[in-house]
Amino acid sequence: MTTDALVLDAAAQDLLFREARTANTFSDEPVTEEQIQAIYELVKYGPTAFNAQPMRVVLVRSDEARGRLVEHMMDGNKAKTLSAPLVAILAVDNEFHEELPTQLPHFPQAKDLFFTERPVRESTATLNGALQAGYFIVGVRAAGLAAGPMTGFNAAGINKEFFADGEHSVLAVVNIGKPGEDAWFPRSPRLAYDEVVTTV
């Protein structure tokens, strides 16, 4: 039943959701710049409120930067953050409204009408940046790669270390690569439809 009611082909369903899993170990195969560009050029089209597009991505490619990042990860996440072929910091730019005059050409006043206060910008950035992080994880899988998103870290430490301007907030750190040996934990349960969806 579940497949018949969808238009997306079954192989794509498996690739993006059903067989895709959060990887805990990775092979040595590198993740290329071309792959990340292709992921971004696809998922950039995912919708955000006011076309705000607050998500920013920092690809941690140098050993030096990886060392600085691992310092701020919780102990249980350090080993896999060290061993993943590529680590991406997903953050938001809390000054995203500066881009609205070009990104929202039919309503450039939005910048001054709605976003003069930092707390409003922060909540808009967090909500829409997390939406985009969802699209990004789907995009990583669309590239045939496994994503290992993590939120176990010292956010203030990462923000200070990687975003010296004080205008960015980390949302998640994502390990990316081809899965390695014993990459998967047993899949955890999911809530049943009736536990999640109600009708009024």
Added chain:
Amino acid sequence: MTTDALVLDAAAQDLLFREARTANTFSDEPVTEEQIQAIYELVKYGPTAFNAQPMRVVLVRSDEARGRLVEHMMDGNKAKTLSAPLVAILAVDNEFHEELPTQLPHFPQAKDLFFTERPVRESTATLNGALQAGYFIVGVRAAGLAAGPMTGFNAAGINKEFFADGEHSVLAVVNIGKPGEDAWFPRSPRLAYDEVVTTV
């Protein structure tokens, strides 16, 4: 270049991201319970921190409930919220941690170790619920439907009206259906890769 580096086939890329658009008008064709079930049964597999799965969906199917919802929408969103075949309220359950003993069987202590304080639960619910909202929007498109996500509403009003327990927070309201006449605004620009992605 962008397509070659992805494994997902081009038709699925178009369906989910490239040709999919936020619809502003809809046809009369109903959205069935079977379609929403199929969407959920697919996107439920998207990862969340601690397998928290905080997103809850309220399908607004009765005229009475739709009337109550429209009251709390911003003026510019009222007409399309009234005319969409189906409207879904995407919210989070800030008491999601009560489900962890069954949903995170390898680490049931997480409930009491990390989530005793409401503000921590709220920020975890918002971040992961928004990730799930991203998966859900992709899922709506996987069903061959258009999604029209909106954040222009009185959140406190919707929370009080639809979630009397005080434990849920609305994230977005999403119109769902087949696109109607003149459904699309011209597509707004997207930030370039180099504006979003940096390497360290």
